[in-house]
Amino acid sequence: MQDPEITETMGSNESSTTKIDKLKTEFKSIFDRNLQFFGHGTLLDFAPQIFKEGLKVRDPDLLSTSVPLFDNKPYDKQPEEHFKRILNWPHHNAPAVVVLAIPNMPDNLDVGIFNYLNAVLEELETEDTGYNAQFVIPSKYIRGYVNTKTGEFTGNPEFRVTIPKIQPWQKPKPRRFQPTSSHSKGKVEIPATSPKAEKPDVW
Incomplete structure (x- = not known):
């Protein structure tokens, strides 16, 4: 007779x-190397609302509220660790991960990759005191969300491939992550995390 604990572990591994x-x-x-994908952890109940209203955030800094999901490689070359992290989201083990999709920065734009990415953020006309938010990432940049308990992806019907437009109020931000390499111009790398690392405060 097989040990119940072993059976349970095997079942868990199979489920994973x-x-x-x-x-x-x-x-x-949905993968497209012409797009950069970012993730933001949230609650399942909030995801449909984010589809409608956009993702409200405190700071005009995309990388303070989301992280890159993939490397600058073909889909079949993406490490399995990236998918494991989505299903075990570092911030509070979020049950849903909102997926943002932003076109690669055009070669004719010379604004810096971080200014370009931050251009997806728009100022709210009125501060949302419930979220303590002053900015929003419009729904057109939200590709969908992942249910981390099932691995299912739900697409956002409001998503549109949209090149961000630099806003007059935007200023250069300190670099949080460095571009991956010379042949991945205009992309940012996935930050290293470990079980012992302090969990991020936002994403």
Whole structure:
């Protein structure tokens, strides 16, 4: 007779593998190397509202509220660790991960990758005191969200491939992450995390 604890562990591993496989299949249909994908952890109940209203944030800094999801590689070369992290989101093990998709910075723009990415943020006409938010990432940049418990991806019907427009109020921000390499111009790398690392405050 097999040890119940071993059986439970095997079942858990099988479930985890199934979720990763499902997530890989889901992302394969939307992955595009002309886009940069970022993730933001949230509650499942909030995701449909974010589709409608956009993602409200405190600071005009994309990388303070989201992190890159993929490397600058073909889809079949993406490490499995990236998918595992989505399903085990570092910030409070969020049950949903909102996926942002932003076009690569055009070669004819000379504004710096971080200014370009921050251009997706728009000022709210009125501060949302409930969220303590002054900015919003419009719904057109939100590709969908992942249910981290099942690995299922739900697409956002309001998503549109949109090149951000630099706003007059935007100022250069300190670099949080460095570009990956000379042949991945205009992209940012996935920050290293570990179980012992302090969990981020926002994303």
